Structures are given as C-alpha cells and as structure tokens.
Amino acid sequence: DANNLYPFPDHRNIPHLPFVASSIATSVNLHQLWHNRLGHINNADLDVILQGINGGEKIIPNQRSELCNGCLMGKMPRGKIARFSNNSTSSPLEIVHSDISGPFPVDGIHSRSRYYITFLDQHTRYTVVYLLRRKSEAFLAIKTFIRMVNTLFLDKGFSVKYFQSDNGGEYTSNDCQALFQELGIVHRKIVPYQSEQNGIIERLKRTIMDCAESIRFGANLKQNFWTASVCTAVYLLNRRPHNHLSEHMSPFEAWHNKKPYLMHLRTFGCDA
Structure with missing residues (x-):
C-alpha cells in the first residue's frame, strides 16, 4: 500500500x-x-x-x-548384442562372468580411475564392480572378489566353480591362473569373435552404462563423475526386478535372500 x-x-x-x-x-x-x-x-x-x-x-x-532428458541422453541407440547361450545354473557362484570396461576419456572423481571391472553371478544376476586406475590392478580385484564371495557363502557350501572371461592378459596372467588353480576354479575363456558366448556380460555392461549415463545426464554432471554414476547404477540395478529371475525378484533378493530396502533412495545428484 x-x-x-x-x-x-x-x-x-x-x-x-x-x-x-x-x-x-x-x-x-x-x-x-x-x-x-x-x-x-x-x-x-x-x-x-x-x-x-x-x-x-x-x-x-x-x-x-x-x-526425460536423462533417458534421452543416456540411452542412445546402439548395435544389437547376441543372445546369451550357456548352461543353466542351480546355485550362486556356480558360474561367474567378468569383463573390464575402459579406458574412459577422463579420470573419474574416485581415485582417478580409468577402468572398472565387472563380476556377474549368473544364477542370481547379482553384480559387483571395482574401479581401476589401470588394468594391472585387475588381479587384485579378481582375488578380492573371489575370496569375498567364497567367504560370504561358506556356510551354504557355495564357492566359485567356473570363471568366464575373455582372453585378456588380466585374466590369463600367471598370477590369475595360479589363483584359479589354488581355489579349484575352472577358467572358461571366450572364443574370439563368438560374441554369443559373452552375451550375458555384454548386455550387463550396456545396461550399466545406460543407467549410469542417464543418471549423470539427469543430474547435469560432468563426464568425470562417471565413476560415481557407474557405482550408483550397479547399486540400483541389483535392487531392480530382473527378467531372468522369477516373481519379479531383484538380484539383491536372490543373492541375500531378503528384499532390498528402498526408502532411503534419492535421485542421483540431489536430495529429492
């Protein structure tokens, strides 16, 4: 007034x-x-x-x-991946698939990483990733993962039986082969140019990056946040329904035998 x-x-x-x-x-x-x-x-x-x-x-x-913009930018069309063809499993750790992704164009904000290594349990579809500065760190990640999951399922009598990967030097090194022999693990190597043998891990890598890039673009973050978005993507994918599991089960539930708690989740990059 x-x-x-x-x-x-x-x-x-x-x-x-x-x-x-x-x-x-x-x-x-x-x-x-x-x-x-x-x-x-x-x-x-x-x-x-x-x-x-x-x-x-x-x-x-x-x-x-x-x-949304995140979906538009993060889920760009890509070439077709061959359908996965392999033996079915009856228990966790029966077959573990692994592959290395990278190098990424920029160092990640976590420890200046340029690569990540993926481990997928075929039976539960549960995924674990480790960030790597260089490929030479892969052996430590492989050893850490195998010992961790063997300990986790020790009381149930499960341990890694088959470890499937490509013929990369990180997997065929003397150290890695000695580890497999020590633990009684059969190393199944992918035949070169037979992509259907590696379809399961190739599809996983695409799914991880679709999710990771969608949340990064959705949050309008720079490319060096790829490490944070990849780790977050794997965390979320383990808690989402998987079409290869019965009754809309998530890999987390198949792995831990309990439903995941979700109420703490917030949109990547904000408090909402």
Whole structure:
C-alpha cells in the first residue's frame, strides 16, 4: 500500500499445516520421482516396485513417467548384442562372468580411475564392480572378489566353480591362473569373435552404462563423475526386478535372500 506495507490475509483463510503438506504431496508425480531415484527405470519394472515399496508410497492415478532428458541422453541407440547361450545354473557362484570396461576419456572423481571391472553371478544376476586406475590392478580385484564371495557363502557350501572371461592378459596372467588353480576354479575363456558366448556380460555392461549415463545426464554432471554414476547404477540395478529371475525378484533378493530396502533412495545428484 502507500505505506510500503503488505497486508497479511485473514488468518481464518489460511489452511492448516497438515492440509498444506497434503496439498504439496499430492502435486508430486511419485511415478516420475521414483523413476529418477531408481536410475531411469522402465515403467513396467517401476510399477512392480511401487506396488510393494514398504506400503509407504502410492502411485498417483494415471501419472506415468514422462520421457526425460536423462533417458534421452543416456540411452542412445546402439548395435544389437547376441543372445546369451550357456548352461543353466542351480546355485550362486556356480558360474561367474567378468569383463573390464575402459579406458574412459577422463579420470573419474574416485581415485582417478580409468577402468572398472565387472563380476556377474549368473544364477542370481547379482553384480559387483571395482574401479581401476589401470588394468594391472585387475588381479587384485579378481582375488578380492573371489575370496569375498567364497567367504560370504561358506556356510551354504557355495564357492566359485567356473570363471568366464575373455582372453585378456588380466585374466590369463600367471598370477590369475595360479589363483584359479589354488581355489579349484575352472577358467572358461571366450572364443574370439563368438560374441554369443559373452552375451550375458555384454548386455550387463550396456545396461550399466545406460543407467549410469542417464543418471549423470539427469543430474547435469560432468563426464568425470562417471565413476560415481557407474557405482550408483550397479547399486540400483541389483535392487531392480530382473527378467531372468522369477516373481519379479531383484538380484539383491536372490543373492541375500531378503528384499532390498528402498526408502532411503534419492535421485542421483540431489536430495529429492
């Protein structure tokens, strides 16, 4: 007004705090929020998760995830990968697949890494990754992984039986072969140019990078954040339904024999 004062409306017309909070909550597209939190997950898998997410959050009717910038930028079309063809498994650690990705164009923010090595348990589809500065660090990662998982499943009598990889020097080194022999592990090497033998790990690598790049682009972060986005992607993929597991099970549940807790998840790069 003329006195540079702003009149405050009658307090009787101000909604109570619970009403305001409720109004704000219902304006949020929970489907889009959890799409972002779960690494730009597809709608079908997201519906499965939201139906049983601790009974905590409900999907707003008819609200679906919109095609977002993260998905557009992170899930670029790529060449077809051959279907995986291999023997079925009956227990965890029966067959472990591994491969190395990199070098990336820039050092990652974590320890200036340029590579990462992936380990996939075929039976549960559970994935573990280690960041590497150089390929020569791969043997330590292989040894660490095998001893860790053998210890984890010791009481169940499971241990790594077959270790499948390409013929890269990191896997065929004397140290690595000695480790396999010591632990009674059969090293199955991929026949060169027979991509269907390695389809399972190739598909995993693509899935990891699709998720990692989607969340990185969605957060508008520079390329050197690839290490953070890759590690986050693997964490999320282990907790999302997998189409090779029964009853919409996640690799985490198949591996740990319990459902993953998800309510702590936030969108990569922010607090939402």
